[in-house]
Amino acid sequence: MAETRTPDANRRSERSRRAIYEAALALVAEVGYGRTTIEGIATRAGVGKQTIYRWWPSKAAVLLEAFLDLVAPADPAHGAFPDTGDLEADLKTVLRASVDELTDPRYEGPTRALTAAGIVDEKVGAEFLEKLLEPGLRLYTERLRSAQSAGDADPGIDPRIAVELLVGPLLHRWLLRTLPLTHDYTDRLVEYALYGLRPRG
Template identity: 50%
Template sequence: MPKDPDPARRSERSRQAILEAARELVSEVGYARVSIEAIAARAGVGKQTIYRWWRGKGAVVFDAFLALSEAGESGGVTLPDTGDIEADLKTVMRATVAEFADPAFEAPIRALNMEIVSDPELAAQYRERLAGPVDEAKKARLRSAQRVGQLAADVDLDLALELLYAPLYQRWLQRSGPLTPAYADALVDLFLKATRPSA
């Protein structure tokens, strides 16, 4: 006698189809032209299925991006720690510029940024579920460098992260220049000049 389909497995398949459909549509037509109806049609589900899990388009796009990112739902973010802060930061920053230059990543993160500007609830979700855990992982790596004397002990780590990442984010946001490995390395070099212990 055939077994009944597993509802949990079916639900997870539907959820993944919705997230994939949201990513594809944002990349293909842009955030403004994506609708819940279009996501439902692409995913092969009813609109009510989407509204059961998400309150609107911005929330779906956020989860689609979160699933795409390294952090994922588990929040298992770690940065390399080889003992060489310069090498480790260059590895991370090169990966970051590559990610921001990747169209599959770039379209949903631009869409998410547009939505965050006008949706405080989504902005809070973004900080809690993605930006916050990622920043904590970055600060943990910087603390490790402070402990071994590679960064000044009195460096404000929140400010240090802004110093390192804000130029990259601004260049990406304004499309004001190329995102290249050389640019990533230059940011790290400048950051370390500002944060190394005084001689």
Template identity: 65%
Template sequence: MVSKPAPDATRRSEKSRRAIHAAALSLVAEAGYPKTTVEGIAARAGVGKQTIYRWWSSKADVLLEAFLDLAEQTARPAGHDGTGLETAGIPDTGDLAADLKAVLRATVDELLDPRFAAPARALTAEGVVDERLGRVFVARLLEPRLQLYVARLRSAQDAGHVRPDVDPRIALELFVSPLAQRWLQHTGPITYDYTDTLVDYALYGLAPR
């Protein structure tokens, strides 16, 4: 009698984890964050509720991990991650305005992609009321991307294209923060023209030249 190999618990757990990720993302997109529940995620993923609580403490934690995994899994072949920024850094062609506009246009595409829009919006909003989740979301997803802007602006300072006394971490908020606010609060369209204008205003100011 040939003995059968023991089931691979690691493979089974990973399959369940992926199913839970997919269920969380799809439910948030369909029903919205408030109506998404751990019970609903478990039912759609075909697992017991206790399985979810074994790995995560809340639906917010499930969604955060699922979203981070989605960003990694859909990394663009041209070297982009799931946010429109290049994983190796923002391109440095010597033209700061052109480089920033290109990256922000990719970010517009990301923000308008329904796969990312619903979970990103839910996590951003929930992070405002859940301080712990907010800190994790910023530390693991947002801040690493913002540091790519910092690096590009510092490179521009070295080249003499940006004043040496400018704080890059503050400067990047001149074009990143308005985009995030408009996207979150639906105060206007998210377009390439809009982000191009943000860059022009940030780099050249409002005073007559």
């Protein structure tokens, strides 16, 4: 007599969740955040829109979770900040990786969408900051504290403000799309932040 198996609801739910993630990311890349809808995500994923509303309150919440799932394996915030003993080289390495990620089509559209959504939706903005931005900023801060302990950075500086000198201009240029975002640009950011604007001699 053949064995009758009960359908695995958890496995089915996980398949649906994955399909929704993929649909949300694909639609934002193809048509933009403004034209992406819950209905469109549901249709693309092959699920009912009530399934989405049961798990998420808005399309921004869907996209945020999908994007967190996408970046988790590769995001520097989930790994170790390099500490080779050369602060300048380490900062340049990480900022160059940030440029590569911000200009990668897989990441750029969702990141821009979530940045915009976070401005108008306080809850999404807070979650975006907590889960995506803060972990990376903490790693920068820890690396600068290590440099202070090693005598490679002024012990009197506030590491968090120093981090903002590095990542603030990078994100500003990326958001406004005014000028190219390149490795050469990030290298100069590191040099200006570390050595200031005074003549070196």
